[in-house]
Amino acid sequence: MKELNLTIDLCLRIGEMLLSNGAGAADVTATMRAVAQHLGLRRHSDIDVTFTQVSMSYQYDAAEPTLVMIRQxxxxxxxxxxxxxxxxxxRDLLAGELDLYLARTRMATIVSVAPPTRRWLITVATGVTCASVGLFLGGNWLVVLSAFVAAMAIDQAQLLLARQRLPLFYLQVVGGIIASLxxxxxxxxxxxxxxxxxxxANIVMLLAGVGFMGALQDALSGFYLTGTARITEAIMATVGIVAGVSGGLSFGAMVGLDIGTYEPGRSGWQGLGVLILGSALCSAAFAFSVYAPRRALLPIAVIGGASSAAYRLVVEAGMERPLAAAVAAFFIGVVSYSVAGRVRVPPLVVVVPAVVPLLPGLTIYRGLSLLLKGGEATSLGLLAMVTAASVALALAAGVILGEFVAQPVKREARRLEQRLAGPRLVGVSRARSRASERERRRRLGPRTESEA
Structure with missing residues (x-):
């Protein structure tokens, strides 16, 4: 009974860590199930992952109550x-290199160790991310410099307010006020x-494009409740930006500093070379700001720049934005699978930063801003929101399809479905580890295995 409790607790801690760091609900569920099966909980276990909690139940005896444990x-x-x-x-646990107790000790160490990068460097990287976006959106040096300074100011302000446990909506409002001022x-x-x-350019770091795409990825994987919750969070975050920007511009008009005609989400086009440079710098800087291992920064920059170039070329060829986004995301999914293995990181660490320059955050912001204006702008706002949803869905679907294609298919056709069960952006690609598979074969014997 003691080991049963410790096993479930380890699975929950692993799931909590993965979910809180951006992993999809499907990846979290598959990883927890693989760990549980390897540690002996092969039957009568149930895993439930939602936006705010991870739970696991196990019925060790039909005559006894089911054991249920939950982590927020x-x-x-x-x-x-x-x-x-x-x-x-x-991966080490499933390979048989760790037992339950060593895995728990190592997990406790991961949770307790501070991030490897100083916090002020993260602030600078956030500024570089927004400055690079301002660059490939068509801004001059003043726009780039303004985005750099505003992003660092917003990052520090939100960090200070987050320590006071202020909800995300109000953090976004404050960020929007700083950006507009x-x-x-x-x-x-x-x-x-x-x-x-x-x-x-100044509100780029506040946009919730990553959350919107992650929500659609969860929906594509069948986790509709979690996907809906993430969409709600992304919309609330964007509404906070709209409120903050509107308040800042209104205050500027009150003190006599009216900026004149304001078009929400305005952007432009730069040359292909500037686009590639800005996108590569944006992807690498974003990866650095979320503590991605430094060995992965250069590959992320290359993939980010190449995917943005592919997107631009497809658009200039006359294709619609969602199709161009799907092509670029498919390229990211295919390439990231092998690159992540070479630099020893989960594919998610490569995929998300590379997708950042393509995210429809500005389109979501523009759509909500126009919807709040009402009148004739309502139809334009609805069109912008539909476009944003289409682009985000194309990005999520393209990445997933790319991961499917990239997985090496080495088994016979009757095991193809099991081999491609996923795809996994984090964790294992199969629910059963190699170590547990060898153990199963040893127990069954050659006759049963051949029949299976």
């Missing part, structure tokens, strides 16, 4: 270094600059 998922600060360490722990200050200078583009 409160922390949602992405740390890809922790994610990578947990992924390595799971920075844009008002820049627009007041006697320089040739587009205020709408300044606001757009």
């Amino acid at each position: 998922v409160a922390q949602r600060t992405i740390d890809y270094d922790d994610l990578t360490n947990v992924d390595h722990l799971v 920075m844009a008002v200050a820049v627009a007041a200078l006697p320089l040739d600059v587009d205020p709408s583009l300044v606001v757009t």
